[in-house]
Amino acid sequence: MWAYQKKLEYPINIKRKDLKMAKYLMDQYGGPYGELNAALQYLNQRYTMPDERGKSLLTDIGTEEFAHLEMIATMIYQLTKDATTDELEKAGLGCHYVSFDHATFPANSNGVPYTAAYLQTTGDYIADLESDMAAEQRARSTYEHLMDLTDDPDLIAPLAFLRQREIIHYQRFKELRNYYLKNKI
Amino acid sequence: MNNYNIDRGYYNYINNNYNIPTYEQDINKNNIFDPYNGLIRGNMFPDLYNTYKIDNPIDIKPMNEQAEMLTYIDALCFACIDLSLYLDINPNDKDAIELYNVYRTNLGEYMLMYQNKYGPITKTSDSLNAYPWKWNDSPWPWEKGV
Numbered sequence: 001m002w003a004y005q006k007k008l009e010y011p012i013n014i015k016r017k018d019l020k021m022a023k024y025l026m027d028q029y030g031g032p033y034g035e036l037n038a039a040l041q042y043l044n045q046r047y048t049m050p051d052e053r054g055k056s057l058l059t060d061i062g063t064e065e066f067a068h069l070e071m072i073a074t075m076i077y078q079l080t081k082d083a084t085t086d087e088l089e090k091a092g093l094g095c096h097y098v099s100f101d102h103a104t105f106p107a108n109s110n111g112v113p114y115t116a117a118y119l120q121t122t123g124d125y126i127a128d129l130e131s132d133m134a135a136e137q138r139a140r141s142t143y144e145h146l147m148d149l150t151d152d153p154d155l156i157a158p159l160a161f162l163r164q165r166e167i168i169h170y171q172r173f174k175e176l177r178n179y180y181l182k183n184k185i
Numbered sequence: 186m187n188n189y190n191i192d193r194g195y196y197n198y199i200n201n202n203y204n205i206p207t208y209e210q211d212i213n214k215n216n217i218f219d220p221y222n223g224l225i226r227g228n229m230f231p232d233l234y235n236t237y238k239i240d241n242p243i244d245i246k247p248m249n250e251q252a253e254m255l256t257y258i259d260a261l262c263f264a265c266i267d268l269s270l271y272l273d274i275n276p277n278d279k280d281a282i283e284l285y286n287v288y289r290t291n292l293g294e295y296m297l298m299y300q301n302k303y304g305p306i307t308k309t310s311d312s313l314n315a316y317p318w319k320w321n322d323s324p325w326p327w328e329k330g331v
Contacts, residue, residue: 006306008326009266010224011245011252011259056273064266074327147238157225157243164227164234171233172270179274 002063009067010161014078014154019091021150022079023109028146028162029072030106030114033138037118039065041135045121045128050185054125057176061169068162073104075158129177136170212271212281220260220288229267254299258306261292 028034042062049055080088080102088097095111106114120131143163147156179185216231223229225242236242247253268285275281300310304322313319 003308005262006320006326007255007259007262009259009263010227011256012327013248013329053274053276057270060266060269060273064270070326077327078329144237153243156239157245160237160239160243161225161227163237167235168228168230168233168267168270172274176274 002066008071008074009064010071010158012071012074012078012154012158014075014152016152016154017082017087018079018150018152018155019083019087019093021146021152021155022076023092023096024146024149025072025076025079025109026107027109027142028139029069029076029104031108031112031142032118033135033142034106034108034114035065035069035072035139036106036114038062038135038139039069040116041119041121042132044119045125045132048123048128049125050180053179054129054176057172061172064165064169068165071158071162075155076104079155126177126180129173129180132173133170133177136166136173140166140170212275212278212284214280214284217284220264221256223267224256224260224263229264230271251299251303254295254303258292258295258299261288261295264288265292 030036039062042058042065046055046058046062049058080093083091083093083102085097088094096105096107099105108114120135121128122131140163143159143166147159147163150156150159212230217223218226218229218231218234220229222242225245226234228234245256245259247256265285265288268281268288272278272281272285296306297311300306300312304319305312308320
């Protein structure tokens with residue numbers, strides 16, 4: 001089971017409203033390389049990991065991805081909270097407003113709804129881990145693109161934190177993959 | 186209360202080696218960030234740390250005493266998360282297990298103090314033995330202020 005902690009993994013306090021950034025951040029919410037997809041991908045793959053190391057690593061990283069999903073939602077919420085309908089429309093969020101008002105919804109930055117078809121999972125643990133390594137690298141590069149698009153330190157700090165987590169997750173997946181290959185597991 | 190002993194030298198540590206091919210040695214406790222410096226980097230392991238766009242990690246600036254205490258919890262919680270991932274695939278590293286348990290113990294102490302003073306973070310907190318139901322107290326994590 002899962003237990004909620006009433007706190008974020010890393011604090012977020014955004015003072016400046018920025019609807020364009022909110023729109024771009026949706027890629028990491030409901031996009032193909034977003035946190036939701038990562039969480040579901042790892043938590044589906046964990047059942048067919050060949051040993052205890054794989055089961056625990058996939059469980060723990062999958063769980064952490066949900067904390068990251070909450071961080072992305074928090075950024076989007078704080079960036080859009082006080083926006084008027086007019087401001088949302090000017091930032092390209094008119095279509096979002098029509099369907100969802102100020103609510104969060106897992107879609108990418110172009111409004112394409114999240115789909116489980118994004119999940120890269122096969123039941124072959126080497127293939128799965130290599131998909132996970134690629135997913136972490138893609139997410140790292142998405143965070144770099146997001147950091148390129150803002151100068152607000154209140155946003156850059158959590159984005160830099162999340163980017164760094166992708167690097168660590170990538171490294172751990174790679175170490176596990178290498179361990180399986182080396183020990184012929 | 187500020188017992189993290191922040192070493193400014195860490196701020197100058199920049200490399201670009203996230204693509205290290207192997208990393209199989211046991212961790213060296215002297216070469217690991219303290220919890221606060223790990224939290225602001227998103228990484229407890231100097232060997233794996235690299236930066237993008239910003240040269241130095243951004244300090245967390247708590248707005249009040251409650252936020253300051255929460256920063257200690259965030260840091261210790263983060264240290265446990267990051268060490269856990271390492272231990273999942275290096276389960277025989279005694280030093281890392283010892284370090285994990287130091288941070289886990291400290292985290293428990295700070296959680297107890299914080300929750301008794303400011304309200305629950307977990308559903309098992311003693312602070313929930315109160316009327317009316319304390320879980321409902323604002324702010325929620327996504328709201329500004331804490």
